Amino acid sequence: MDRGRRKFILGGTALAAAASLPLLRPEPMGQGGHDDYFAGVSRALHSAGISGPTMVVDLRRLKANAGVLSRHLQGHYDYRIVAKSLPALGLLETVAKQTGTQRIMVFHLPFLQQLAQSQPEADILLGKPFPIAAAESFYKSLPSSGFDPASQLQWLIDSPRRLQQYAELANGLGQRLRINIELDVGLHRGGIGDAQSLTKMLNIIQGESQLQLSGFMGYDAHAAKMPGILGGPEKAIDRGLDIYSQRLAQARQLLGEHFPENPTLNGAGSPTYQLYKGRAGRAPCNELAAGSCLVKPLDFDIPTLEDHVAAAFIASPVLKKLPHTQIPGLEGMTTVMRWLNPNRAQTYFVSGGYWKARPESPKGLSINPIYGRSTNQEMLNASSKVTLAEDDWVFFRPTQSESVFLQFGDIAVYDQGEIVERWPVFSNT
Known part of the structure; x- marks a missing residue:
């Protein structure tokens, strides 16, 4: 193959690749801020004077999940509460009352x-x-x-x-x-x-x-x-x-x-x-054990638990909002990276992070895979469609409950627009 033909073919390949880049770009995600549910939880947290990363449990959803479980057991089996998945006395007492059991499994x-x-x-x-x-x-x-x-x-x-x-x-x-x-x-x-x-x-x-x-x-x-x-x-x-x-x-x-x-x-x-x-x-x-299904972390989004609802979320305030995403050492690539992925357009840093959890609300937030994780100030990216300001709340959904629940101190109990109680978690020492 002569040099001219080779350059023509290579040039054509490069042009084809460049032309296909827009097709590979993801669509910008997000629809503004929180939906009505998480907007209500946000207002409740602010009203309660809570200011740091907090585990929130929705009391009505917790009780609803306990009711679902009881209906499935139909009196054919006794129920034993799994304490590692509900590691707070308030959680266990609420579930025990809803299900009528004193049986507990401890780990x-x-x-x-x-x-x-x-x-x-x-x-x-x-x-x-x-x-x-x-x-x-x-x-x-x-x-x-x-x-x-x-x-x-x-x-x-x-x-x-x-x-x-x-x-x-x-x-x-x-x-x-x-x-x-x-x-x-x-x-x-x-x-x-x-x-x-x-x-x-x-x-x-x-x-x-x-x-x-x-x-x-x-x-x-x-x-x-x-x-x-x-x-x-x-x-x-x-x-x-x-x-x-x-x-x-x-x-x-x-x-x-x-x-x-x-x-x-x-x-x-x-x-x-x-x-x-x-x-x-x-x-x-003659008895069945369960615990995680009552708060339904992300790992329990499985067909056998379709009628349970998520009842626990990590809330963390936005500390910093930046109108761009910059990676140390790659500052010159900021515009290119934003063009390649519009969901990296904005940056938010929240208090804490690196939990076994994924961003839940507002929709469109994601972890930056290049910048790295942080337990102190986690970076989240979003498209220009997401609207958050400093001090707004970001909600994460934990992937599991057992160890994650122990990382935030007292659980904030949310019920019908208010934080109605704070439940201490068990000591693990």
Whole structure:
């Protein structure tokens, strides 16, 4: 190929690429400021004198989600509140009242200690195995509330080795321990996965006078996102229930008359609890656990929770507004970058940031992938269609609730245009 022809072809390619650039540019997003809902929350925050990053929970939406959950359970299953997903006493008390339960699932030693003290009537099941040192710590400082661990607390145990540790603790304390055995029903994150291990654990319990089998727990969050090529959620749930039923039958046969009269047979989780609705006749479980679905973080926008609504948002004030977006060292590219992506036209810096969350309102805000993240002053970009000023609120939707809720101090409780309460979160130390 001669040089002239090569230059012609290359030049034509460059022109074609340049001509296609407008087609690759994203459309400017945004429609002004907040919609009516978030405008109302904004006014409430200002009226309450709140000035920094705050977790906001909508009380009416929280109660509505609790009502949805209760209707799905239809009295076929008892309900156990997952404390790690609702880590504030106000949240737990509100949900307990709405659903009529005193059953709580706990995942952290500090939460266990606080709840045993503040909720002396609670029925507590651990949601994960505790290291033996954590169990020892609990018994060294028992609550003064009247909470009775021997009848109100179930330790989740996932292996013969850990069970033997708890047997030694029980004997050393002279304290009866109720044991709930974790089953692997398909998530493969630990728990008993074979008949031989279960037999070994049941034999240990039978041989120890201070141990008492209280039931089983099988968590199946994987089922909600099982792709259709692998059978989908329905098939995954059925496989898990078959495993659960087999382990339960094995325990009944081995223990005979020593099998507990009223066992706690716990299952599900927020992603899967609705899949149990039509399985009350065949599911071995008598109670279901859930928590996140009541505030519905972003990660729970899944088909099995379509009738739940988002009830928790992070609110952060705008500290700075800039009519352009500049990247250090690339200042000369400001105009080009704005042309390539009109959604980088404006810059807002908010108080705090780098949370497990995404911008929710006003629509059209986004994180700049080049500038970098900040826990002190997060940069957000927007097109010229977005209208915000300094001191206006930006709302983020958390992707999860459990760890995120603990980062903001007291929760601001929003109800019908006002901040009506502030709920302290649990201490995690």
